[in-house]
Amino acid sequence: MTSRSAKQSDNLPADLTSFVGRRSEAGAVRQLLSADRLVTLTGVGGVGKTRLALRVAHDLRRAFPDGVCLVELASLKDPDLLPHTVIDALGIREQSANAASVLADYLRSRHTLLVLDNCEHMLVETATLVDRLLRAAPKLRILATSRQALMIAGEHVYPVPTLPVPDLDVRLAPGVATQFAAVNLFAARAAAVVPGFEINPDNEQAVIRLCQRLEGIPLAIELAAVRLRVLTVEELADRLDSRFELLREGSRNLPERHQTLRALIDWSYELCTPAEQTLWARASVFAGGFGFDALAAVCADESLAEEVILDTVAGLTDKSILIRGEHGGRVRFRMLETIREYGQARLREYGSEAKVQRTHRDWYWRLIEKAAAEWFGPSQEDWAALLRVEHPNVRAALEFCLARPEEVRVGLRMVGLPWFLWVALGFMTEGRLWLDRALAMDQEPSLDRVWALGTAADIAVFQGDEAAATALTDAVHDLARRLGDPKGLAYATHMLGLRELGTDPSAAIPLLVEALERYGRVDVPADYPNSLRPALTMAYMDCGELDRAAAMVEETCEQCKQAGERWLLSYTMWAKGVLSLLQGELERAEANLREALQLKRFTQDSLGLAFILDALAWTAAASGDCERAAVLLGASDQVWQTVGVPLFGAKYLLARREHFEGVARQAMGNARFDTAFARGGQLMVEDMVTFALRERRASSIEPRQVDSVLTAREREVANLVAQGMSNKDVAAKLVISRRTVDVHVEHIFAKFGFNSRTQIATWVAQQRALESQDR
Numbered sequence: 139m140t141s142r143s144a145k146q147s148d149n150l151p152a153d154l155t156s157f158v159g160r161r162s163e164a165g166a167v168r169q170l171l172s173a174d175r176l177v178t179l180t181g182v183g184g185v186g187k188t189r190l191a192l193r194v195a196h197d198l199r200r201a202f203p204d205g206v207c208l209v210e211l212a213s214l215k216d217p218d219l220l221p222h223t224v225i226d227a228l229g230i231r232e233q234s235a236n237a238a239s240v241l242a243d244y245l246r247s248r249h250t251l252l253v254l255d256n257c258e259h260m261l262v263e264t265a266t267l268v269d270r271l272l273r274a275a276p277k278l279r280i281l282a283t284s285r286q287a288l289m290i291a292g293e294h295v296y297p298v299p300t301l302p303v304p305d306l307d308v309r310l311a312p313g314v315a316t317q318f319a320a321v322n323l324f325a326a327r328a329a330a331v332v333p334g335f336e337i338n339p340d341n342e343q344a345v346i347r348l349c350q351r352l353e354g355i356p357l358a359i360e361l362a363a364v365r366l367r368v369l370t371v372e373e374l375a376d377r378l379d380s381r382f383e384l385l386r387e388g389s390r391n392l393p394e395r396h397q398t399l400r401a402l403i404d405w406s407y408e409l410c411t412p413a414e415q416t417l418w419a420r421a422s423v424f425a426g427g428f429g430f431d432a433l434a435a436v437c438a439d440e441s442l443a444e445e446v447i448l449d450t451v452a453g454l455t456d457k458s459i460l461i462r463g464e465h466g467g468r469v470r471f472r473m474l475e476t477i478r479e480y481g482q483a484r485l486r487e488y489g490s491e492a493k494v495q496r497t498h499r500d501w502y503w504r505l506i507e508k509a510a511a512e513w514f515g516p517s518q519e520d521w522a523a524l525l526r527v528e529h530p531n532v533r534a535a536l537e538f539c540l541a542r543p544e545e546v547r548v549g550l551r552m553v554g555l556p557w558f559l560w561v562a563l564g565f566m567t568e569g570r571l572w573l574d575r576a577l578a579m580d581q582e583p584s585l586d587r588v589w590a591l592g593t594a595a596d597i598a599v600f601q602g603d604e605a606a607a608t609a610l611t612d613a614v615h616d617l618a619r620r621l622g623d624p625k626g627l628a629y630a631t632h633m634l635g636l637r638e639l640g641t642d643p644s645a646a647i648p649l650l651v652e653a654l655e656r657y658g659r660v661d662v663p664a665d666y667p668n669s670l671r672p673a674l675t676m677a678y679m680d681c682g683e684l685d686r687a688a689a690m691v692e693e694t695c696e697q698c699k700q701a702g703e704r705w706l707l708s709y710t711m712w713a714k715g716v717l718s719l720l721q722g723e724l725e726r727a728e729a730n731l732r733e734a735l736q737l738k739r740f741t742q743d744s745l746g747l748a749f750i751l752d753a754l755a756w757t758a759a760a761s762g763d764c765e766r767a768a769v770l771l772g773a774s775d776q777v778w779q780t781v782g783v784p785l786f787g788a789k790y791l792l793a794r795r796e797h798f799e800g801v802a803r804q805a806m807g808n809a810r811f812d813t814a815f816a817r818g819g820q821l822m823v824e825d826m827v828t829f830a831l832r833e834r835r836a837s838s839i840e841p842r843q844v845d846s847v848l849t850a851r852e853r854e855v856a857n858l859v860a861q862g863m864s865n866k867d868v869a870a871k872l873v874i875s876r877r878t879v880d881v882h883v884e885h886i887f888a889k890f891g892f893n894s895r896t897q898i899a900t901w902v903a904q905q906r907a908l909e910s911q912d913r
Contacts, residue, residue, distance in 0.1 A: 148206040149227060150195055150253075160190050160319070162861050166871055167194045167296055171251075171279055174294040175272055178257075178282040181298035182458040182474060183402045184357030187283035188255050190298055194281060195253050202279070204248035212256035217263040224252070224267070238267060242274035249277040258285035258457070259409050265290045285406060286456035297458075299862040300354035300474070304346050304903070305896045315342055317903035320349040323356060327363035328371075341371045348375040353474050357402060403480040410457065413450045416442050418459055419488060422481025423498045426530030427463070427472035436498045463864075466523050496545075499535040503548060506532070506556050513558050514665035516702030519740045525556075526563055526742070536572055540579060547586060550576045554590030558665065560597060562705050564742035566781065570597045588618050588626035595633040599640070600745055602783020611637045628656035632670050639673055640788040643680035650674040665706065668697050672709040679717060680790040687717055708737035708746060716753050719760060727757045732831055739827065747823070748777040752785065754830050756798040764802035768811045771799055772818025773826040824897075848886065855882040859895055860902035 167190065170177045179187040195206050209227040214220065221237035230244055252271075257264040265288040268280055272292065282288060287295045301320035315321045316337055324345055328335040337345055348371060352358040365374055407415060420437040421428070428436075430451065438444035451471070454460040460471045473481065485491045505528065509521045525532070532552075539549025553572040560569025573594040580587065595610035611633045618626035635649035650670055657667035671694040678687035691714045698707035715730035735750045755770035778784040785791040803811045821829065848856065851872075858868045865879040872879070886898060 148195070148199055148208075149229075150192060150199075150206060150208050160186065160193065162857070163190055163296075163298065164193050164197065167191075167281070168197060170294050170296060171198065171281060174292065175278065176268060176280045176282070176288070176290070176293045178284055178287050178293055178295050179298050180284055180287055180295055180458060182300075182355070182461075182477065183285065183406050184355045185298050185300055185458075186356040187298050189356070191253050191255060191281050191283050195251060198251060202249055202251045204250045204277075206251040206253070208253045208255060210255050211260070211264070214260070217260045220260060220263050220267055224254075238270060241267075242271055245271055245275035245278050247277070248275065250275075250279070252278065252280045254280060254282040256284065257282050257288065261286065261288060264288060285409065285458050297867070301349075301356060301359075302860065302862050302899055302903075303349045303354045304900060314900075314903050315346055318349075318899075320352075320354040320356075320359060321345055324349055324359050324363055327360050328366050331363055331366045335366065344371040344375045348378065351375065351378045351475070353476065355474065355476060358476060400480075403477065406457065406459065406477075407480070407484070410459070411450075411453065413442060413446060414453050414457070414459075415484070416488075417447065417450045418454060418477075419481045419484040420490075420494050421454075421460070421471075422473065422478045422485055423491075423494045423534070424473075424478075424531055425534040427465075427470045427527065428531065429468060429470050432501055432531075433471070435501050436494065465527055466520070470527070495534075495538045498531070499538050499545070499548070502528070502532050502535040503552055506552055506559070509559075510555050510663060513556075514663055514668060514701055514703050514706070518703055518705060522563060522705070522741050525559055529563075529565070532559070533568075540572075540575055543579070546576060546580045547584070550580050550584075550586045550590050554586060554593050557593045557596055558705070560593070561600065561745060562741050562743050564744045566597050566601065566745065570594065570601070573597070583617060583621060585621065585623055585626060588614060588621065588623055589629065591617065592626070592629040592633055596636065599633070599636045600786045601781060602640075602785075602787035604640075604787060607637050624656065625660045625662055628653055628660055628662065629666065631656055632666070635670070635677075636673055639677055639680075640786055643677040643790060646677045647674065647681065650677060664697075664701065665703075668694060668703075668706055669709075671697075672706070672713050675710075675713040675717075676788075676791075679713070679720060680788075684717065684720065687713070691717060704737050705741055705743070705746075708734045708743075709749075710734075711737065712746070712750055712753060715750075715757070719753065719757050724757055724761050728754065728761075731757065735827060735830055744777055744781050747826070748774050748781055748784070751777065751826065751830060752791075752795060755802075756794060759798040759801045762805070764805040765810070765814050767798065767802040768806065768814035769818035769821075770830060771795075771802070772815035773821050773829070774818075775815070776819045776821075777823075777826070852882050852886055855879060856886055856898055856902055859883065859886075860899040862899075 179191055181187050199206050207227050209224050214223055221241055224241055225237055269290045271278060302318050303320045304315055304318045316325055325337050362374060417437055434444050434447045438447055455462050459477055463470050513521060536549055539545040553576050560566050573590055577590055591610055591614035595614055598607040598610050615630040615634060618630040631649055632653035635646045635653055638646035650673060654667055654670055671690055675687045675690045691710060694710045711730050711734035715727045718727035718730055731750055731754050738746050751770050751774035755767045759767035855868055858871060866876055869876045869879045
């Protein structure tokens with residue numbers, strides 16, 4: 139028999155701290171519970187599933203006349219005691235041997251909300267009980283929290299994302315950072331630890347950096363705030379490399395597994411199968427993210443067969459250890475850095491860290507070899523996108539090589555072969571760093587050293603580092619001759635010609651012609667001879683040989699178009715634009731230069747961007763649009779600061795720049811010119827490009843103009859994107875098709891000139907800040 143009360147009062151704990159962020163998530167979960175009888179909040183440990191569930195339960199108390207009941211399962215070890223635990227939470231005086239039947243009978247006619255917190259360690263038993271109760275009690279609603287879904291009919295899974303964090307690379311107006319939930323949470327918890335703490339211009343960047351390092355995980359942020367008792371925000375952010383040790387102290391009234399970050403992740407690890415634990419540890423060798431092919435190639439062996447990897451990945455994804463995403467139409471996985479660091483610690487414990495790292499390095503060396511063979515061709519854009527997203531893994535592979543003397547030679551190959559990785563994708567400074575380190579560590583004469591010296595010389599020339607360019611070009615030429623390497627000698631002669639181009643174009647011409655002839659006699663990828671042609675075109679132009687320059691431009695254009703190549707074609711169109719400018723064909727010059735910039739958009743080639751902005755400025759000045767010229771010169775000057783010496787110190791190009799700047803200054807006056815120049819220097823790269831292309835710029839749209847810019851539906855989509863939702867999640871939330879959401883996001887990008895979801899989140903935060911000021 140069972141004794142029942144007329145009304146079950148709730149047993150929800152009172153909030154001990156303020157509820158920060160998650161307002162929209164709470165609303166979404168409430169809406170789901172109005173339509174679905176079982177909603178499961180999933181996500182990585184510490185992401186705030188319990189806190190969100192309790193907030194929703196508090197909000198819904200009046201909607202459930204027979205009570206709202208929290209059932210805490212984390213400390214429960216014996217699955218047989220699950221129904222008894224629910225009975226105890228409901229306050230039932232149970233006098234039957236069949237506890238599940240007692241529950242079903244008790245809840246049958248009641249309009250109750252059960253909150254089952256932390257179901258992950260007894261999923262099967264919880265799923266079985268929940269299914270039985272929902273079938274028996276038609277008015278029952280269940281809100282569950284778990285690292286993975288219960289996987290029963292009627293369940294609606296709601297993944298709880300980490301809190302939004304601002305991008306360090308995006309400038310924010312003062313006070314806007316706190317509109318991001320992660321920053322706001324840190325500020326609130328920090329003020330509780332250090333009375334009077336507030337975010338100000340002096341500590342704002344450190345707070346943002348800290349929240350980024352903690353990846354918006356609420357528990358990690360709260361544990362970090364406790365450390366402000368003994369550390370400043372700056373010290374705290376600097377020390378987060380050892381986060382498991384640093385965040386080992388929390389609040390005593392938290393569950394034991396939540397009192398330290400290590401205990402929290404231990405809990406997740408213990409819930410994994412042995413295969414999942416092994417794959418978690420091995421996958422931690424990846425940096426940034428990875429595809430399934432890479433994962434299988436790097437992690438499979440005799441103890442973890444490739445055929446079980448797929449199911450194991452599914453299990454880790456279900457448990458929120460791996461986060462699934464898509465890039466370029468392909469599935470990619472990633473780990474939160476906290477989860478990854480834990481896996482790396484386990485990998486070291488297994489004693490297999492070096493073996494897995496070497497396998498990882500080998501995979502990315504093969505990737506670079508294939509990219510080098512196919513760069514000059516129709517797959518170039520795909521390779522650029524892949525290499526950019528895989529750059530953290532390439533970096534990790536190089537770190538492995540240069541940390542071990544026996545692996546340095548492979549590192550020399552990896553860093554010397556893909557010149558396009560450093561120059562075309564905007565990593566010149568980093569590439570120079572890797573090359574300098576590898577060359578210093580392996581000084582034995584070798585063909586690998588020839589190519590590394592040549593690539594280092596290439597970068598030094600375009601950075602305008604005259605001393606290094608001289609030393610490196612001489613070194614590569616001497617070594618290639620000593621080794622009798624015809625390929626290396628062609629590359630070395632090419633670099634000698636580039637070096638001369640900046641100071642004496644007439645001396646550069648015979649060297650570049652010789653290099654082109656040498657390339658024709660050896661088997662090298664087509665990008666080597668073709669990357670020489672724009673330089674030779676420039677030399678002809680500087681020497682006044684415009685007919686030869688025009689012939690070279692047309693030949694290079696034809697080569698690129700036949701191969702389906704775009705990056706080198708953009709430099710060729712730059713040369714074509716400058717040639718048109720010299721011939722007085724100003725409209726054609728701007729059209730060619732704008733086409734060059736459009737072609738450049740799929741890379742992050744800062745060098746090429748700076749060249750094009752400069753030439754567009756010269757064309758604007760020649761056309762009489764001097765304010766536009768000043769803005770473009772300011773923008774190019776800013777980009778050159780990230781590359782090296784403007785126009786790589788080439789005296790003929792610098793003379794043109796000085797001439798056209800003088801034209802603009804004389805027309806505008808120094809004060810007006812300097813104001814416009816400064817405005818260009820303050821533009822973000824995206825705004826530079828859209829300004830140069832005469833497109834609508836995001837910066838020209840004031841936040842208060844939102845009503846006239848975005849439709850009501852687009853505003854809804856923007857707000858959900860700002861919360862970290864994927865297009866799929868937005869579609870489910872708004873009950874519209876995924877394709878419709880894709881179109882709305884594309885419209886938002888187009889209207890504001892954005893190209894990333896982070897920019898949407900930043901814009902939404904700024905909009906909210908302005909609305910708060912208005913109130």
